[in-house]
Amino acid sequence: MGFDPDFAVSSVPIILSALGTTLAVALASCIGAAIIGFAFELIRRAGGLGGATTRFIIDFIRSTPVLAWLYFLYYVLPFYGIRINAIGTGIIALSLYYSGYLAEVFKAGIDAIPRGQSEAAKALSLSRRDTIVHVIAPQMLRNIAPPLGNYFVSILKATPYLAVLAVPEMLGRAFDIASEIYRYAEPLAAAGLIFLVLALLVSAGVKRLENQLLWSGTR
């Protein structure tokens, strides 16, 4: 047996053919997680019963594994007559799971904005919506760019979880190749290396963006 480097190399193009799926899932999940996470944080901040419930939901999500959420949504949604394909289910699961973390990121970002900002908005009689969109959100984004970027990289690294639902992303393709001739080591090594390079590239890109954002913000 042994490790066959040629086989590993030959599996690279096949795995890379699923790069688009991986990136699309990651991007959709990032957007989904950011939207749900921001909504969670706004509801939590408003307080009352809704705030307390949301606080519990965020804590619950953060205390449970993403794999369990994948199974839960995959088997439970159809039970309620909601039929979504495996990719859609995976995107919902990743969005929901990471929204719990992003809510905390948004919280820290909003807490870091001086109180005077929202008081000034009130004094100028801006509506709550205008205050959020034009006063809070732009300042918050600058505060949270680094942790937000890190979580986006985490989401990218979580996309191979979708392979357990037989979604044809990169790890799924690697398993397809592997199970054809029962040699797992080489395609998995190739997939692992591709993901590592991708994660490092994306995190370098995120870091650059952060720096630009920081510079553009300082006057």
Place this chain on the structure above:
Amino acid sequence: MTILDIWLGILRGLGTTAAVTGYGLVFAVPFALLLGVAQYLTRGIARLAITCIIEFWRSSAVIILLFFFYYTLPVVGVTLSAWTVSAMVLGLNAGGYASQAVRAGLQALPAGQREAGKALGLSRATTLLLIELPQALVAMSPTFVNTLIQLVKGTALVSLVTLTDMTFRAKEIAQIEYNPIAIYSALLMAFFVVCYPIALMGRWLEARIGKSGGRFGGI
């Protein structure tokens, strides 16, 4: 099958979940301490090499690492049990994250601490062990608690390499009983019951460290 049976069935996997976590810590703690300190102390090529090792474990997708080592080690003649492979992969991944907290904690200490050690005639090693590390580890303890939660949640993955943890038990029950809502919500609840107290402990630690005024007193 009643709800209670489902709960008891899933809890049969709690021992495995706990064992993998404990065994994982055997890998995670030394890895985080040794490499975090090494990254802090070294410069140049040595530091680059250490950073590469940390990044390999930290930046790879953990699900791929697990499959890769599970399938590849036997091919190159290393036979480890699924237990050891799981504990090693999950542990070193968590250890990689924790190593960054160790390094950041050491770097955040005022230089006066090290200089005072030197002025007292303490060796570099003694200064590190008795002055720098205790302060850094206490300051970073909330981060370590978060990493521990990630490790516990990460153990759900071992169900994919034949270990009978809570996730595995849930899937097993799902095969004989069509009641996905009860089974998978019980699985989520089971993880919540395990992880939420740990999260509360982390919050308590954080408040305690924050309140103690001087960042490092108190505990």
